Amino acid sequence: MSLKATIMTDMKAAMKSKDQAALRTLRALKSAIMNVETSAGRNDEPLSEDEEMKLLVKQAKQRRDSMQQYIDNGREDLASVEKEELEVIERYLPKALAxxxxxxxxxxxxxxxxxxxxxxxxxxxxxxxxxxxxxxxxxxxxxxxxxxxx
CATH class of the missing domain: 1.10.10.410 (Arc Repressor Mutant, subunit A)
Structure with a gap:
């Protein structure tokens, strides 16, 4: 199953369980996927597995960077939101290597x-x-x- 289909399924589950952090993150991921798919010259082609992985890595990196900036500026409340979103994104990434x-x-x-x-x-x-x-x-x-x- 493609990442987009998996995200759609998980979005429905998050709506039913009222998991706001997961829902917010999954909507952002869906939006990022659609932005790439509709970018110039793609002709609405679905993403390859390699492109899906790059997108997930990029989204996780954005969350890590934002979280670090919030921590550096004493905004623990905003850092916790980024941490929640990062945890959701990491569900879709392969296990990290030691x-x-x-x-x-x-x-x-x-x-x-x-x-x-x-x-x-x-x-x-x-x-x-x-x-x-x-x-x-x-x-x-x-x-x-x-x-x-x-």
Whole structure:
């Protein structure tokens, strides 16, 4: 089932259970999906799995960034709203990788492409970012790659 169909089903369930946080978040996700689908040049094509993952990662990152800004400015009330929404979005993302798992995958990718110096960072990052999309933050992957290549 596509992400859009899953979200529609979950929206109905959230309405029935009167879960306002889930409903608010699911409506935002549905809106984001529709914005991408109706963007110029798409001809209302449904999103691919890769595009769905990118959209979810982007929405989760927005919530994390907003939550951090609210915390930095002493607005715990608004930060809690962002936290609730982030928890809903994370239901649709794959399980996050542990640091050891990230390192193991990066080592495997490095062996696969024959990376040995910082010159190869772009090759490794390109493959690693695609392979671990939604499972690990780009900053975490980058830190591991830098450490292993230096």
């Amino acid at each position: 640091p050891e798992e990230i390192e193991a995958q990066v080592k495997a990718i490095m062996a696969e492409v024959g990376a040995s110096s910082m010159k190869d960072m772009g090759k490794v990052m390109g493959i690693a970012s695609k392979k671990m999309a939604g499972q690990a933050d780009g900053k975490d992957i980058s830190a591991v790659v830098k450490r292993l290549l230096s």
